[in-house]
Amino acid sequence: MENKILMAHGSGGKLTHELINRCFAGRFKNQWLARLDDAAVIDSCGRMAFTTDSYVVTPLIFPGGDIGKLAVCGTVNDLAVSGAVPQFLSLAFIIEEGFPVADLEKIVDSVAMAAGEAGVHVVTGDTKVVQRGKADGLFINTAGIGHILDGIDVSGANVKPGDAVILSGTVGDHGMAIMAQREGLRFSGDIFSDCAPLNELTADILKVCSETRCMRDPTRGGVATTLNEIAGQSKVGMLIDDGAVPVRPSVRATCELLGLDPLYIANEGKLLAFVPAEKADAVLETMHRHRYGGDAAIIGRVTDEHPGRVVLRTRLGTSRILVMLSGDILPRIC
Amino acid sequence: MQPAAEFRDSDLALAIAERIRRRVVTARLMEFCGSHTAAILKYGIRQLLPQGVEMLSGPGCPVCVTDQADIDRAVALAQIPGIILCTFGDMLKVPGTYSTLQEARAEGADVRTVYSTLDALEIAVSNPERPVVFLGVGFETTAPTIATSIVQAKSEGIKNYSVFSLAKMCPPVMEALLAGGEIRIDGIICPGHVSAVIGSKPYEFIPRDYGIACVVAGFEPVDILQAVDMLLGQLEIEKPQVEIAYGRSVSHEGNIRAQELLAEVFEMRPARWRGVGEVSNSGYAIRADYAGFDAEKRFEIKSGPAREPAGCRCGDVLRGVITPVSCPLFGKACVPERPVGPCMVSGEGACASYYSFGGVDGK
Numbered sequence A: 001m002e003n004k005i006l007m008a009h010g011s012g013g014k015l016t017h018e019l020i021n022r023c024f025a026g027r028f029k030n031q032w033l034a035r036l037d038d039a040a041v042i043d044s045c046g047r048m049a050f051t052t053d054s055y056v057v058t059p060l061i062f063p064g065g066d067i068g069k070l071a072v073c074g075t076v077n078d079l080a081v082s083g084a085v086p087q088f089l090s091l092a093f094i095i096e097e098g099f100p101v102a103d104l105e106k107i108v109d110s111v112a113m114a115a116g117e118a119g120v121h122v123v124t125g126d127t128k129v130v131q132r133g134k135a136d137g138l139f140i141n142t143a144g145i146g147h148i149l150d151g152i153d154v155s156g157a158n159v160k161p162g163d164a165v166i167l168s169g170t171v172g173d174h175g176m177a178i179m180a181q182r183e184g185l186r187f188s189g190d191i192f193s194d195c196a197p198l199n200e201l202t203a204d205i206l207k208v209c210s211e212t213r214c215m216r217d218p219t220r221g222g223v224a225t226t227l228n229e230i231a232g233q234s235k236v237g238m239l240i241d242d243g244a245v246p247v248r249p250s251v252r253a254t255c256e257l258l259g260l261d262p263l264y265i266a267n268e269g270k271l272l273a274f275v276p277a278e279k280a281d282a283v284l285e286t287m288h289r290h291r292y293g294g295d296a297a298i299i300g301r302v303t304d305e306h307p308g309r310v311v312l313r314t315r316l317g318t319s320r321i322l323v324m325l326s327g328d329i330l331p332r333i334c
Numbered sequence B: 001m002q003p004a005a006e007f008r009d010s011d012l013a014l015a016i017a018e019r020i021r022r023r024v025v026t027a028r029l030m031e032f033c034g035s036h037t038a039a040i041l042k043y044g045i046r047q048l049l050p051q052g053v054e055m056l057s058g059p060g061c062p063v064c065v066t067d068q069a070d071i072d073r074a075v076a077l078a079q080i081p082g083i084i085l086c087t088f089g090d091m092l093k094v095p096g097t098y099s100t101l102q103e104a105r106a107e108g109a110d111v112r113t114v115y116s117t118l119d120a121l122e123i124a125v126s127n128p129e130r131p132v133v134f135l136g137v138g139f140e141t142t143a144p145t146i147a148t149s150i151v152q153a154k155s156e157g158i159k160n161y162s163v164f165s166l167a168k169m170c171p172p173v174m175e176a177l178l179a180g181g182e183i184r185i186d187g188i189i190c191p192g193h194v195s196a197v198i199g200s201k202p203y204e205f206i207p208r209d210y211g212i213a214c215v216v217a218g219f220e221p222v223d224i225l226q227a228v229d230m231l232l233g234q235l236e237i238e239k240p241q242v243e244i245a246y247g248r249s250v251s252h253e254g255n256i257r258a259q260e261l262l263a264e265v266f267e268m269r270p271a272r273w274r275g276v277g278e279v280s281n282s283g284y285a286i287r288a289d290y291a292g293f294d295a296e297k298r299f300e301i302k303s304g305p306a307r308e309p310a311g312c313r314c315g316d317v318l319r320g321v322i323t324p325v326s327c328p329l330f331g332k333a334c335v336p337e338r339p340v341g342p343c344m345v346s347g348e349g350a351c352a353s354y355y356s357f358g359g360v361d362g363k
Helices: A014-025 A065-079 A099-116 A173-183 A199-208 A222-234 A247-258 A277-289 B010-022 B034-041 B068-078 B088-091 B101-106 B117-126 B142-153 B170-180 B192-198 B205-210 B221-238 B257-267 B286-292 B314-317 B352-358
Strands: A048-055 A084-096 A121-128 A138-148 A164-167 A215-218 A236-241 A272-275 A297-303 A310-313 A319-322 B026-035 B053-060 B086-089 B109-111 B132-136 B161-165 B187-190 B213-216 B243-244 B266-273 B277-286
Touching: A014 A099, A014 A121, A048 A065, A048 A121, A065 A084, A065 A138, A084 A099, A084 A199, A099 A138, A099 A310, A173 A247, A199 A277, A199 B314, A222 A236, A222 A272, A222 A310, A222 A319, A222 B088, A272 A277, A319 B257, B010 B221, B026 B034, B026 B192, B026 B221, B034 B053, B034 B192, B034 B221, B034 B352, B053 B170, B053 B221, B053 B314, B068 B086, B068 B101, B068 B132, B068 B161, B086 B088, B086 B117, B088 B109, B088 B132, B088 B266, B101 B109, B117 B132, B117 B142, B117 B161, B132 B142, B142 B161, B142 B257, B142 B277, B142 B286, B161 B277, B161 B352, B170 B192, B170 B205, B187 B192, B187 B221, B192 B257, B205 B213, B213 B221, B221 B286, B257 B266, B277 B286, B314 B352
Parallel strands: A084 A121, A236 A310, B026 B053, B026 B187, B086 B109, B086 B132, B132 B161, B187 B213, B213 B243
Antiparallel strands: A048 A138, A084 A138, A164 A272, A164 A297, A215 A272, A236 A297, A310 A319, B266 B277
16 A cells, blocks of 8 residues: 555545555454444443544654544543543544555554543544645544533533532643644653543443532643633632642743743643532542552642632732633644 | 743742832832833732822833834835835734735735744745845844844845844834823833843933933832832932842843944934934934845835824823823723733833723723
């Protein structure tokens, strides 16, 4: 087969079949995909969560991951924080003419690896090829579905005054890894994307605290924006302790240099959990035992004051409003 | 690497705040620099000060003080066919009379965001057939990097590179503000980064001619509180002078090498400052020896008559006459997503700082 993607790879004809066989089919062995019909036929039961996402990150490969791993983790995490057990994914690739087939294979490999770790099946997919210059290398669109366990009801609208706000680990790693890579910041060698599937962590949280009100992954807009979204949805206030938010020193230093606030930088392997105060310690302990929750911390609490607004308590004991991100810090981060 | 950790030490900061609260003077202080405004709000430093100590924001934001006509000229320059205009990101969203640079870009102008003049030089090297112009907005801190790029372009024969110099010098505008007599202040927190280049010497006229205390400060909470404490100390004994609370970066004489570089490439000319008007000897103009790298000499920049946005009070904010929250547009018609004036655009703009880091009461 050719080393570069040609327009004919998107023709639907022979070359398309070759591409699918070489790059995709062998990497996703499951009974649903193996039928190679126009749609995967799956059994469903009870309440389902259904999500979709598109990935346009640049560069395609970055420290700690690539667009393939990101696509799987991002989709899995949207399901997981909705209280679902992620089961099936679809992936559609929009590929620019001339894209190296070897790079495509690497990316599909990491899709397979991430899907394996998360225990989800890629059961359907699509490839399209567009002319050179009409896409930047590769875009991926996904959809994901999962089933929701009985008795679980997590939503941004469920948060109540008194709840504890728990963050699963350090903030800003993904955004700063991309930024550092893009800007060629040589000193930032130890910043890696935190891109990871969080469905095991969310399952553990729900196991010890089925009353968990809300979980959300603070991606674009960062922790500050996610907190504001939920404060608005639940019509509650929040008091966040700046000193309690875990930030890697290298991420903090790079943020300082570029005039950015880690609270607004994207994460791809972190979640915020809102749980009743009396369950906070048990949830935290469970998270600490998990590989993706080792740095988890209680960063604040939900209040009935100033509904819809998030207040940050600074290290000096003073306080200020933490607003939602406005504008675009960094385009094409995921 | 933990940047300036000791200057962020909360115990130390709170101890200084306590000392400030024990002082017996009342004072109106101005932080000249927009980065100080941002830090003061971000750390809630006003909440630590006693009632009698007021802090006003000054004009120290290079994007904000860029005159409306100069914004229009930058847009017009970007619209000249073939030109690649390189700019720091903050300038993209500043509303000109007719368009922002961002809108000009959406309509086809080639406007690129860079993080340094060296990025702009690289763009010039990789596009030898096209004129590449760096939009030189900044104070004494940025001016040496602009000068370096011009010297480098000359020595390496990068002939398609030029600079539209809107760079400005701070002490003259301080003098213009004080001479105007519109604002009454007792002390100034002088800019830290600017002073690293020019030293503390250029502020000496302020205590001498106006009886106003001056302290050069860094940007961490401890730096700023230390500066406030020193200013109040000067006022207590009624001996205003220029002191440095940022000794790790600033000396009396400043960075001589940078000053020489500035003198080599630039000469001073009058410049227009938003809200202040024309201030003599405050603009960095490219010397005749480097005329080939002066965008104003290379291109005919034509723009229509400039008008400030209706209702925008950035000028009054920049002079310290009103605080951002007193502007009727603040937080309503004018927000960071859709700024009416430049002070809501820049990270160093007072309005953007008040909006992003304001206290619970909106102050």
